[in-house]
Amino acid sequence: MSEFLSDADFTRFRDLIYNESGIHFSESNRTILESRLKERLKAEKIETVGQYFSHVRSDQEELKVLLDAVTTNLTRFFRNAAHWQTFENYVLPDLVKYKREKGDRKFRVWSAGCSTGEEPYTIAMQLLDLLPPGFDIEILASDLSLKSVLTGQQGFYPDSRVTGIPEKPLAKYFDKKDGGYQVKDSIKKLVTFDYHNLKHDSGKRNLDVVFCRNVLIYFDEPAQKVVVDRFWNAMANHSFLFIGHSESLFGMKTQFSFLKTDWACIYAKDV
Incomplete structure (x- = not known):
């Protein structure tokens, strides 16, 4: 002891x-x-x-x-390449087709457990580069760490933190400053940062994609179930959930469908 x-x-x-x-x-x-x-x-x-x-x-x-x-705030830009390949090659084409059929021109994404902002800014870069013209982008980024949220809002990252960003998007979406890089306003305006405890309802609805990667591992099974059910309620009828590669909903009574793509395994809501 x-x-x-x-x-x-x-x-x-x-x-x-x-x-x-x-x-x-x-x-x-x-x-x-x-x-x-x-x-x-x-x-x-x-x-x-x-x-x-x-x-x-x-x-x-x-x-x-x-x-x-x-809380442990370990993150980086474009973390887990297989997820971003899935996002680019499966999720976005599927949602663009679905939204065009429905006449919906807004993409709503939640980065839950966003840490210091690398994930939501990666989402923003991907959407700007890959979406066809005419779609509005709305990204919510939330975390239990207020310090991390404030770092994300500031959008400044030391040289060592941008190593995962390919050369083209780094030049396109960041300004070089002394000792690091500043996210440009064209990206910052798409992301709303908020302090949020996943124990509570976010109040968000009709989300197209939820990223909650490497967060559920800190919860026991009953708390995981509460969080996952809250995601279900917050998401649109046709939407996708990304969790960490070491996390799984296997064995949990959930309404999400397991989806194996050519790149990674994710979860889908389709009702």
């Missing part, structure tokens, strides 16, 4: 974080929670874990900071 974090304290924080966000800490990743708590106690100049627990319970802003601290 850790001298810093007793079993009782671990249970209290584990349950608090789960109840507030759906993020599940097991014994195997207890050390991650412990290191994040040490950082917050130091930052707040609080001496004991018990005092910090009382502080978090009485201060909603500090609770948000804690939830931010325990």
